[in-house]
Amino acid sequence: MQTPSQPHRRRTKAKFGAAYLRKWAEQRVAEALDRPEWCRPTQVCTALTSRCNFGCNFCPHPTAEVHHEMSLEQWKPILRELHAWLGLFRINFLGGEPMLHPEFFEILEFCRAEGILAGVTTNGSLLTEKNARRLAALEPFNVSISLDSIDPSKHDRNRDFKGSYAKIMRGLDYLNHYRSGGTRLCLRTTVMEWNVDELPDIADLARAHGTVVGFQPVEYRDLAESHASPADWRLAPDYADRTPNARFAGLSLDPATIPQNVGEHWVRNLGALDRSIAALVGKKRAGWPILNSVVHLESIQKYFHNPDFICKIDRECKTAWEHMIILPNGAIRSCSEQPTYGNLHQASLREIWTSEAARQHRDNCAKCERTCMNMFHWKRSIVEKASMFYEFF
Numbered sequence: 001m002q003t004p005s006q007p008h009r010r011r012t013k014a015k016f017g018a019a020y021l022r023k024w025a026e027q028r029v030a031e032a033l034d035r036p037e038w039c040r041p042t043q044v045c046t047a048l049t050s051r052c053n054f055g056c057n058f059c060p061h062p063t064a065e066v067h068h069e070m071s072l073e074q075w076k077p078i079l080r081e082l083h084a085w086l087g088l089f090r091i092n093f094l095g096g097e098p099m100l101h102p103e104f105f106e107i108l109e110f111c112r113a114e115g116i117l118a119g120v121t122t123n124g125s126l127l128t129e130k131n132a133r134r135l136a137a138l139e140p141f142n143v144s145i146s147l148d149s150i151d152p153s154k155h156d157r158n159r160d161f162k163g164s165y166a167k168i169m170r171g172l173d174y175l176n177h178y179r180s181g182g183t184r185l186c187l188r189t190t191v192m193e194w195n196v197d198e199l200p201d202i203a204d205l206a207r208a209h210g211t212v213v214g215f216q217p218v219e220y221r222d223l224a225e226s227h228a229s230p231a232d233w234r235l236a237p238d239y240a241d242r243t244p245n246a247r248f249a250g251l252s253l254d255p256a257t258i259p260q261n262v263g264e265h266w267v268r269n270l271g272a273l274d275r276s277i278a279a280l281v282g283k284k285r286a287g288w289p290i291l292n293s294v295v296h297l298e299s300i301q302k303y304f305h306n307p308d309f310i311c312k313i314d315r316e317c318k319t320a321w322e323h324m325i326i327l328p329n330g331a332i333r334s335c336s337e338q339p340t341y342g343n344l345h346q347a348s349l350r351e352i353w354t355s356e357a358a359r360q361h362r363d364n365c366a367k368c369e370r371t372c373m374n375m376f377h378w379k380r381s382i383v384e385k386a387s388m389f390y391e392f393f
């Protein structure tokens, strides 16, 4: 096993951090003076493909009827344009399952050649030794693997993929063996009813395997994602008619109203939740490699106790200034709970960023009242932002 040397990653992280803070400052000035053309997003991610080989029943992706993905040749000008516009930046490749894209490695190779930092979030099913070796050689900035249980049968059942746990464990070992110090490995765990008592054990497993771990609560995804046309990422048809409380009613314990993609996963065992969060906070303070801040862990706890509490936070969300998501059909949005506001097949990134639709989108996000745990984009001081950045990236 190679010994990962950290100085290179630390240098890259420091440069990336400086670029991030510069862009963040530009955004605040541009926002105050209403001049979006003076600023750029700080984070970019893309659903490389909407296809997936898993059938996780808490995720909207497997239900899509029509699928899209752009080829390497289509990605090249987009990545070049992003680089010319943003300078040093990181693009996170997700999906669907990003490793199913037929040119996944070639796209990462292109990023490397162009000096673009690439991150990957994967279900881990395709991390064979050959693939892990190839991936590690491309030195992505981070590889995140979704793991929801330390019990193989529970993980496999809920992800609807037999053998997935074993593949993840093998893949982790291969990646650890072949990766350089420039790549950070991360486990991503979605907090649900059936794994809520295992969270401290998952943190232990991460530590034992030389990875960090990040926890996210299961969320109700309200978008209609039929993927049929470039504009086809819309809010659920009755969304506007419902008050925030009515939207949360879907998260009540009433089996008649609970949304299908949250249903059995919503945490009802609040005693187990409290014990797990207390244990994670203790571990975090004792130096375990947990990405969430203590505030974030405690917010996960409050969210399941009373999802309504998020509605009452004065969050004035900045996601539309900070985040850009590129969908596999070229559509752009800034939050996975908001509709799209442009398409790369119809206009350039900068045109989309400064368009009237983007302005409207920024207003909508600032006023957003959805149940959302995306605390990174809520109004914060530069000090809070910097510490969140440092812990999470």
Ligand SMILES: C[S@@+](CC[C@H](N)C(=O)[O-])C[C@H]1O[C@@H](n2cnc3c(N)ncnc32)[C@H](O)[C@@H]1O
Pocket (backbone or CB within 6 Å): 052, 058, 059, 060, 061, 094, 095, 096, 097, 098, 121, 122, 123, 145, 146, 188, 189, 190, 216, 217, 218, 219, 220, 221, 261
């Ligand atoms: C949509 S997946 C895409 C990448 C890849 N297929 C994977 O599973 O890692 C990205 C992350 O979103 C999480 N996720 C899926 N549905 C969710 C939901 N309803 N609430 C919260 N997280 C969810 C997954 O567990 C995964 O960690």
Ligand code: SF4
Pocket (backbone or CB within 6 Å): 052, 053, 054, 055, 056, 059, 060, 061, 062, 095, 096, 097, 123, 159
């Ligand atoms: S593997 Fe990822 S994209 Fe696929 S269904 Fe599961 S969470 Fe969704």
Ligand code: SF4
Pocket (backbone or CB within 6 Å): 315, 317, 318, 319, 335, 336, 337, 338, 364, 365, 366, 368, 369, 370, 371, 372, 373, 374, 377
């Ligand atoms: S608060 Fe922001 S990040 Fe959360 S759902 Fe609304 S727009 Fe999206």
